Amino acid sequence: MPMPWPPASIPNEFGIFTLSLGNATHHNLQPRLEAAAKAGYQWIDLFDECWAAYLEEHGLPGTQLWEPTPDNLRVARELGGLIKSLGMRIACTQPLRAIEGIKDPVERRASLDLVAKRFPFMRAFDTDLVFLCANIRTDSGVTSDLRTVARDLAELGDMAKAYADADGGPPLRIGYEGLSWATRNTWSSTWEVVRMANRANVGLVVDAFNVLAVEFADPYHPAGHGRIYATAEESTDVLCSSLAALVATVPGEKIFFFQVGDAERVNPDTFKPPTDPAVPPLLPWSRGHRLFPFEEERGGYMPVHLVAAAVLATGYKGPVSLEVFNNSLNVPGADVAEVHARRGMTGLRKLAEAIPRVPAFWQRGGRQGRL
Known part of the structure; x- marks a missing residue:
């Protein structure tokens, strides 16, 4: 059910992506988790690289992070138990990449089976959600055809349901996220896939950064304001039109996870697009310059609160979870996790x-008042 607006308070609990507490190269996972617990988070979004490094800390090969060996599953249960002992839960594992839309039937089968390899680990972690990012491949071996991609997600949903039916555990869910540099790079293009897949356990993952990076921002704009349009008013109008459609068409229960993050307004005179055609133009900005919400003093400028208000207005009840990549996470230092946990x-x-101060712009007449 949609949320009555304005809400008296925000019922959603807070989460954080493990990489947003420090890179696994320089920071062991347990101290990062302890910093998250100390800061008051309730949910952990487990990044593959962090899980691989945790296995290596326990003398196991991180290259085989999703092989369901007795040792790997034992360590997974230990990690799930550690996180629970800190008063938190694992919300999901991610990311799965280049999964859907593969044309070759043998390659397609292997790709879908990669997802199924996670199911035993989801039980060990005591989590029910795994999500895949929209495919960024552009070669002739993949297609973004709606029926093909929806068929793949439907089959993944069926595989997850079959696994849960067989072991008698809670349902397992598949989330689908649009990346700002993927072929399906908007909430609407990923929602049409979820809708056509038509499975109760297949849903949408919304990432505020990825929404804004496509529908509001242009870090390379020569004027230096970081937006697609010259004025903030026009940029906001376009964004709100899209978000109003999200509220009108996406039931809150079909949003399986919501991630938030801002990004730095960079200087286009010095921050240039990549020259390698294999590197998506938005990737350097995404990987090195994301920020936590409302960090204007660090250059943050995007209206994360508008995306968040729209998502919550659908009736979404899951975690609001931080997903921030930044060069500041890639340096050593004992205080990195604590500082980022506190900032987040x-x-x-x-x-x-x-x-709650955002006008209900998705309703008729709701644009009255300042956004």
Whole structure:
């Protein structure tokens, strides 16, 4: 059910992506988790690289992170238990990449089976959600055809249901996220796949950064304002038109996970697009310059609160989880996890305060008042 607006408070609990607490190269996972618990997070979004490094810390090969060996599953249960002992839960594991739309039947079967390899680990972690990012491949071996991609997601949903039916455990869910540099790079293009897949356990993952990176921002704009359109008003109008459609068409229960993050307004005179055609133009900005919500003092400028308000207005009840990549996470230092955990929680609290003040722009006449 849609949320009555404005809400008296935000009921959603807070989460954080493990990489947003520090890169696994320099930071072991347990201290990062302890920093998250100390800062007050309730949910952990487990990144593949962090899980692989955790296995290596326990003397197991990180290259075989999803092989369901007794040792790997034992360590997975230990990690799930550690996180519960800190008062948190694992919300999901991610990311799965280049899964859907593969034309060759043998390659397609192997790709879908990669997803199924995670199911035993989801039980060990005591989590029910895994999600895949929209395919970024552009070669002739893949297609973005709606029926083909929807068929793949439907089959993944059926595989997850069969696994849960067989072991008698809770349902397992498949989430689908549009990346801002993928062929399906908007919430609407990924939603049409989820809708056509027509499975109760297949849903949408919405990432505020990826929404804004396509529908609001242009880090390379020569004027240096970082937007697609010259004025903030026009940029906001276009964004809100899209978000109003999200509220009108996506039931809250079909949004399986919501991630938030801002990004730095960069100087287009010095921050240039990649020259390698194999590197998507938005990738360097995404990987090195994301920020937590409301970090204007660090260059943040995107209206994360508008995306968050729209998502919550659908009736979404899951975690609001930070997903931030930044060069500051790739340096050593004992305080990196604690500093980023604290910064992230500050941003989430500011976001929770800002959301009820957003006018219901998705309703007729709702654009009245400042956004």
